[in-house]
Amino acid sequence: MGPRRPSNPAINLVGRQRNGSVSSLNSNASKLRTTPSAPHSPRFQSPAPKWRGYTMDAAKWTFSSSQLQSIVSRAIRQSAEASAIRLLRLETVDHDIPVELHKLEMQRTDVKTRYKMLSRRRTEMLATLTSYCDGTLHQDPSASLRVINELRDLTSTLDHLAEDLHSVDEQISQLSSLRDIHDASALAMAIRKLNASFLKQLAISDALRSQVVALEAERDDAWKQAESMAHEFDRLNEKADNADGSVINRSGRVTAMRKSSIRVSKAGLRSTRSSMSSTHRLSSASFSGGIKSAFSIEDIPPVPPIPRRPHRPVNISTDLPSTKSFIVSGPTPNTETRAMYEELCDMLGIPSTEFRPRRSRSVIERPRVSAKLEETFPNTVESRSSTSSGRPLSMPDRSGLTEVYQHMSADVCPLEYMI
Known part of the structure; x- marks a missing residue:
């Protein structure tokens, strides 16, 4: 334990205070004098925001x-909340608000200018009052009181201007x-409308999809019933043993x-896409520089039907084997043609043994055909030989034989032309 504290009270060691002399008072007063600072004019500058928004490209780079x-x-x-929607009239947005904003901008500029001017005047009045107080300017007390009153009014005006600027x-x-x-x-509102339309179209597409599924199921059931009935009919025909011996494979x-x-049905589902692609091909072909066909396999037009004459002349007699015997040139059916023919017969449900592709008559048989024509139509052949001398045989003239050929080829089956 340390020593005890002394019991005597503390003695004030500070010396006695003395009144200063006049010279010391003047020196202290000179020290208290302050030089007036330079007048500060408000600038009303808006500070830069602490956060800044990202652009679309910057947001894609910044956020995941x-x-x-x-x-x-x-x-x-x-935005989906109905209470957050506040709409205005178009004339208000396009005309009223811009006019009011321009008016307020001009008013704010005027208030700022007046505030800056009065703030400089206030600084000058404070400097004058300071000079009166420190004795630099010797004036009567009424002048100082007048400056104080003006300063009070000026401060009140500045307060009103600050309120106006804030408003x-x-x-x-x-x-x-x-x-x-x-x-x-x-x-x-646009998003809500698009969402409602999307939900409506989604419900319609779901209903149509379910309807399509039901129709496809009904179609499959109908085809199954048709196939079962066809099998039953074929079985009954086999039991009946028709007299002609012909069997119909229904x-x-x-x-x-x-x-x-x-x-x-599958082609119908692709019709819209094929039409759009064909339109695109046609538009691109129209602007292309080279000569290029704008049609494809999907754009081949249907073959028009072969016109038939209503009345065939009955007084024409000929011993020619068929009308195709006059064809002296043409392609010979090959393996590809036979495969197409068999596929067509399979699709139509017709046995391929009933119809076979025929070979066109070669050029070697042309003299024999000409001899038969001379025996059958001597006058016609002579007139044709006299009028068409010097012209190749493949270019017939407009004689009676041409008309006979047209009459005889009028009843040719379209299936033979397809083959």
Whole structure:
């Protein structure tokens, strides 16, 4: 333990205070004098915001997909609330608000100018009052009192100008916010309408999809019933043993028709896409520089029907084997043609043994055909030889034989032309 504290009271060691002399008072007063600072004029500069928004490209680089998804989802949820929608009239947005904003901007500029001018006057009056107080200017007390009163009025005016400036700034911010809220509300209304339309179209597509599924099921059931009935009919025909011995394969025809129907339905689903692609091909071909066909396999037009004459002359007699014997040139059926022919017969449900592709008559048989024609139509052949001398045999003239050929080829089956 340390020593005890002394019991005597503390003695004031500070010396006695003395009144200063006149010279010391004057020196202290000179020290208290302050030189007036340079007048400060307000600038009314808006500080830079602490946060700045990202542009679209910068947002794609900065945020991840999940962050962008959350930001967009939150904005959509907030805009989906009906209480957050505030719309204005178009004349208000296009005319009234811009005029009012321009008026407030001019008023704010005027208030700022007056405030700067009065603030400089206030600084001058404070400097004058300071000079009166420190004795630099020797004036009567009434002058100092007048300066003080003017300074009080000036301060009150500056306070009113500050209130006016704050009110103008608030009005400008409110109008700008109101216009922004109107734009956001209009976008929210558009999103709500698009969402409702999307939901409606989705419901319609679901209903149509279910209807298509039901119709396809009914179609499959109908085809199954048709095939079963065709099999039953074929079985009854086999039991009946027809006298002519001809067998009609109805089940095969039904199967071929079912396959053809399925192909047509699939082609119908692709009709819109094929039409769009054909339109694109036609437009691109019209602007291309080279000569190029704009048609493809899908754009081949249907073959027109062969016209038939209503009355065939009955007084024409000939011993020619067939009308195709006059054809002296043409392609010979090969393996590809036979395969196409068998596929066509399979689709139609017709046995391929009933019809076979015929070979065109060669050029070697031309003299024999000419001899038969001379025996049958001597006058016609002589007139043709006299009028068409010096012309190749493949170019017939407009004689009676040409008309006979036309009459004889009028009843040719379209299936033979297809073959």
